[in-house]
Amino acid sequence: MLPLSVRRRSVCAAAAGVVLAASTLFIAPGAQAAPMPIDTPIFCPPNIAQIGVPFVPSSGVYDEDGGSYTVSITGALPAGLALVERTGLSPKITGTPTRLGSSTFIISLLDQYAQTKQKTCFLDVVPAGSNIERIGAVDRYAEAVDIAYANLAPGADPVIYLASGENFADALSASALASQHGGSVLLTTRDTLPSSTEEYIMRRSPSHVVVVGSDNTISESVVAQLRATSGGSTITRIGGVDRYETSRMLIDDAKFGAKASSELFVATGTKFPDALSASPAAATLSAPVLLVNGTASALSADEKALLIARGVKSATVFGGEDTLSAGLKNDLAATVGAAARIDGVDRYAVSAHTVAKYFPAPVAPSDTVYLATGANFPDALAGGALAGAKHAPILLVSKSCMTAEVATEITRLKPHHLVLLGGPNTLDATLGTLPLCS
Incomplete structure (x- = not known):
């Protein structure tokens, strides 16, 4: 443990009383007000440092609004870095790294009431x-929060789409729309709002929170937590009887749905891999991603009605015929006039082919390519909103290597920033050298 005491102005409750909304809570004479839990966010330093290059994060390890904390580090920082005190400010982790490698450590805050708060951080040299x-x-919920912070625009968040972190379907449709509305995708469990998600919403006070899915996916207890957390945010649930109706309802919503577009992307609602790169590609055309039953031989009446009402003239389906049937693609073409398929031998090939079609080199204006694991869905779906907002692609990789097609796309795009979505347990920092899978 590396303790460091940092004194800031106190945030103790008033002895005489606490005003809450329009009423007053009186504390009996001599009684002690219960200490408030630490609500100050902890900030991990940037996840990447370069050997021999001074590492100077732009912010300290916690928000500098209030509190009096002892800051400590559990676990080893990279050689050459240390927690450094700054007079009257939050301390920083800074220095010059001297050795390559990956470090995992915990930043802890301790207040005057012996209450603690911790956050696990990663740093690769x-x-x-x-x-x-x-x-x-540390997990998919905190990952989505960190991605949302990377997607921040000045002022409050206009909208947050809250989707299940336990199932991919609703987040897939939401990811494409979030970038259209300048928002982010956060994840939750069915019955409890994760602390990282709750803290972000409390701190950012988004204008709107859209709960994506029925109460079978996100329960009313989570909505109740949202109402207690989000301050003045309006909370809207958009959810149907299944993932397919939810997708249609979300696209068709007048306020939070898809903007006008003659293009449509179509993905199966039963398998996630082939569509993981679709969201940022859809953002290039302001197109929504519609989920369908890929095993069906034709569109449903409700799906056809949505396409006709939106004036769709061209559709693109993702994945091979084992993912989305030939009959369904043919029915799409008959309904809207044209339908194309992006396919490949595996999820990585589909990812590379998607990027090849929708992202000509160089990747302007962001000059960035995002990499996500192809083994699971949360990082790519939360990252889809960020990538879409930055007009940048997402490519799928394995933990420590990539296919030749993916490496070829990265080389073609010549990005100045190659951003890993996920911690070192998910993706190795050595992916920066474009290692090929054997």
Whole structure:
């Protein structure tokens, strides 16, 4: 443990009383007000440092609004870095890294009431001149929060789409729309709002929170937590009897749905891999992603009605015929006039082919390519809103290597920033050298 005491102005409750909304809570004479839990956010330093290059994060390890904390580090920082005190400010982790490698450590805050708060952080030291970066957190819920912070615009968030972190379907439709509305995708469990998600919403006070899915996917207890957390945010649930109706309802919503577009992307609602790169590609055309039953031989009447009402003239389906049937693609073409398929031998090939079609080199204006694991869905779906907002692609990779097709796309795009979505347990920092899978 590396303790460091940092004194800031106190946030003790008033002895005489606490005003809450329009009423007053009186504390009996001599009684002690219960200490408030630590609500100050902890900030991990940037996930990537370069050997021999001074590492100077722009912010300290916690928000500098209030509190009096002892800050400590559990676990080893990379060689050459240390927690450094700053008079009257939050301390920083800074220095010059001297050794390559990956470190995991915990930042802890201790207040005057012996209450604690912790956050797990990752930091990779890579060769000087590397273009690799990382947005990584301890779990999928905290990861989505860190991605949302990377997507921040000045002022409050206009909208947050809250989707299940336990199932991919609703987040897939939401990811494409979030970038259209300048928002982010956060994840939740069915019955409890994760602390990282709750803290973000409390701190950012978004204008709107859209709960994506029925109460079978996100329960009313989570909505109740949202109402208690989000301050003045309006909370809207958009959910149907199944993932397919939810997708249609979300696209068709007048306020939070898809903007006008003659293009439509179509993905199966039963398998996630082939559509993981679709959201940022859809953003290039302001197109929504519609989920369908890929095993069906034709569109449903409700799906056809949506396409006709939106004036869709062209559709693109993702994945092979084992993912989305030939009959369904043919019915799409008959309904809207044209339908194309993006396919490949595996999820990585579909990802590379998607990027090849929708992202000509160079990747302007963001000059960034995002990498996500192809083994699971949360990082790519939360990252889809960020990538869409930055007009940048997402490519799928394995933990420590990539296919030749993916490496070819990265080389073609010549990004200045190659951003890993996920911690070191998910993606290795050595991916910056474009290692090929054997």
